[in-house]
Amino acid sequence: MKRTKKIFAMCFALALCVVSLSTTVFAETKPYNFVFNSTSGTLPVASGYKNDSEKKYYITINGVNISGKNKFGTRVRKSANDAVMSGYVVHTGLKQGWPYGYTASVNTSTKYYLKTKKDDSSTTSTALRVKGRVTY
Amino acid sequence: MKKVIICMLALLIIITGCASDKAEESEKVQKVEPEDLRESMENDADAVSEKNSDSNKVVSVNEEIMDRFFIETEIDIPGKRYKSYQTTLKEFKQDELIALLLPNATTDQIQVESFDDGAAVSIAFQEEDIAVEQGTMRYIKDKEIKYIDRLVSFAAYSNRLEDKELEFMSSEQAVDQASSLMLQFGLGTNLGEPVINAFTKEDLGDLQEYMMNYDEDFRQMYEDGRLLLRDEFNDEDETYRIQYIFIQDGLPVFGPEEPELYATGGIEAPLPAFPMEAIIYISSAGIRCIDLYDVVSDDMQQSEEQEIILWDGIKKALIKKYGDVILTEENKVIDIWLEYIPIRDANTYGSVELVPAWCCEFEMDDSDVEEGMLRARHADRFNAFTGEEIS
Numbered sequence: 001m002k003r004t005k006k007i008f009a010m011c012f013a014l015a016l017c018v019v020s021l022s023t024t025v026f027a028e029t030k031p032y033n034f035v036f037n038s039t040s041g042t043l044p045v046a047s048g049y050k051n052d053s054e055k056k057y058y059i060t061i062n063g064v065n066i067s068g069k070n071k072f073g074t075r076v077r078k079s080a081n082d083a084v085m086s087g088y089v090v091h092t093g094l095k096q097g098w099p100y101g102y103t104a105s106v107n108t109s110t111k112y113y114l115k116t117k118k119d120d121s122s123t124t125s126t127a128l129r130v131k132g133r134v135t136y
Numbered sequence: 137m138k139k140v141i142i143c144m145l146a147l148l149i150i151i152t153g154c155a156s157d158k159a160e161e162s163e164k165v166q167k168v169e170p171e172d173l174r175e176s177m178e179n180d181a182d183a184v185s186e187k188n189s190d191s192n193k194v195v196s197v198n199e200e201i202m203d204r205f206f207i208e209t210e211i212d213i214p215g216k217r218y219k220s221y222q223t224t225l226k227e228f229k230q231d232e233l234i235a236l237l238l239p240n241a242t243t244d245q246i247q248v249e250s251f252d253d254g255a256a257v258s259i260a261f262q263e264e265d266i267a268v269e270q271g272t273m274r275y276i277k278d279k280e281i282k283y284i285d286r287l288v289s290f291a292a293y294s295n296r297l298e299d300k301e302l303e304f305m306s307s308e309q310a311v312d313q314a315s316s317l318m319l320q321f322g323l324g325t326n327l328g329e330p331v332i333n334a335f336t337k338e339d340l341g342d343l344q345e346y347m348m349n350y351d352e353d354f355r356q357m358y359e360d361g362r363l364l365l366r367d368e369f370n371d372e373d374e375t376y377r378i379q380y381i382f383i384q385d386g387l388p389v390f391g392p393e394e395p396e397l398y399a400t401g402g403i404e405a406p407l408p409a410f411p412m413e414a415i416i417y418i419s420s421a422g423i424r425c426i427d428l429y430d431v432v433s434d435d436m437q438q439s440e441e442q443e444i445i446l447w448d449g450i451k452k453a454l455i456k457k458y459g460d461v462i463l464t465e466e467n468k469v470i471d472i473w474l475e476y477i478p479i480r481d482a483n484t485y486g487s488v489e490l491v492p493a494w495c496c497e498f499e500m501d502d503s504d505v506e507e508g509m510l511r512a513r514h515a516d517r518f519n520a521f522t523g524e525e526i527s
Contacts, residue, residue: 028286028289029286029289029353031293031510032510033505033510033511033512034396034512035500035512035514040400040402041398041399041400041527042398042399042400042401042402042403042405042407043396043398043399044396044397044399044407044410046392046411047410047429049267049274051282052362054362058353060352060353062352063504064504073403075403078252079269079272079410079430080255080256080269080270080271080272081255081406081485082406082407083252088403096352096353096356097352097353097356097357105251107251107252107256107258108258108267109249109251109256109257109258109267109268109269110251110252110255110256110267110269111269111272111429113407113410115403115407117402117403125464129512131510131512133353135353135357
């Protein structure tokens with residue numbers, strides 16, 4: 001009896017693993033490479049779908065002169081109607097696939113984009129050059 | 137001997153033909169109207185020169201229009217007037233999409249799910265899925281194509297797209313199939329020349345390996361368990377990727393290959409326009425993925441034809457924008473072209489006005505960007521009727 005239970009438990013765990021693996025489809029990743037001459041303008045990163053059910057998006061910043069003085073602000077919005085999908089995040093340094101949470105309900109049929117700017121609290125007038133990726 | 141003479145004659149005819157074609161082409165580009173040149177020379181002898189070709193005029197500009205602000209480019213000035221078009225983002229009808237893309241599904245086999253009070257809809261039949269929003273539609277035949285799309289997108293960013301023929305169908309046949317499908321969506325703008333790329337199963341395997349070796353985001357996702365690698369790719373995975381931009385009145389419509397639209401409304405303001413684009417994947421199993429981005433309805437109310445601003449107007453618009461700015465570095469506009477921008481009405485959801493605009497692209501320092509990788513681009517856009525900035 002114990003053996004049957006053990007086999008059943010193992011089969012169940014295996015089935016869970018298979019289901020979880022076969023449904024892992026990752027969301028779209030879009031690149032960006034921007035220059036902001038001032039804090040007044042915004043630029044969008046190309047729209048993309050969220051192909052999974054994870055309530056997070058990921059930001060990578062791998063250049064160029066982002067710093068505590070030259071800050072980068074980002075927020076995810078919905079392409080169709082510009083609805084706010086995340087909090088506004090201020091970045092001050094490089095990061096690799098850093099996770100952030102959505103603040104609104106997300107789904108796989110809606111297109112999102114990342115709106116970006118040189119943050120108002122930047123204390124240098126040097127143009128902000130920033131490049132990286134966002135995974136919705 | 138006779139054969140040699142015939143061959144030589146044939147060669148002579150071919151060479152003469154080519155030379156004649158080249159001469160005609162050269163004549164078209166270099167034909168300069170004395171009157172235009174005289175007028176241009178009166179304005180600014182060194183900075184601006186003009187060439188006429190059919191009804192178009194090419195204006196060559198090399199001028200410092202303000203302190204540290206240079207223009208160094210050739211501008212195609214069309215010899216015609218343009219219209220604006222009032223329309224809406226395309227509202228795809230569910231029953232039409234089902235008839236077109238899911239013809240084998242019966243009503244009870246189709247699952248429809250709405251999100252955001254019906255603003256986004258998912259229509260599913262077995263593995264097939266259609267995601268619809270106003271102006272945007274994505275059809276996926278199966279889940280695997282999402283992964284292939286991901287690999288191919290990476291190839292696009294890193295300039296690894298290839299133009300080749302696949303065994304199951306010629307690229308010409310694939311384009312015919314894609315174009316014929318596109319015409320059935322009833323879109324308001326015309327299809328531009330397609331860009332076609334192809335991927336064999338070996339290419340896809342190489343791309344996956346390349347991403348694992350050189351792409352930190354990709355590797356991190358794999359290590360976090362957020363993606364699974366394919367052990368192998370098979371014949372059914374081989375695919376054509378056909379990308380369209382759109383055309384209106386012979387001009388390109390703002391698309392994905394252009395500099396992003398710089399918006400001045402702040403982080404909370406809506407974007408004035410999104411790039412219009414279509415991408416279709418075709419494999420041996422047929423149409424496997426369709427992406428339509430920000431397309432408009434074919435119900436277009438056109439305005440009267442109007443004159444557009446020309447070089448003088450573009451110059452004034454740039455001086456208006458930068459005249460009061462203290463420029464600490466040299467700025468140079470290196471390309472100026474005319475295009476249509478689908479401007480969204482911020483007050484009426486889905487309303488779009490297609491307006492001709494001059495796009496002025498600036499020189500950027502991209503010395504730190506690897507060859508072929510995404511580079512920073514910056515452009516200003518001005519309404520070609522009014523000269524007002526679009527931002």
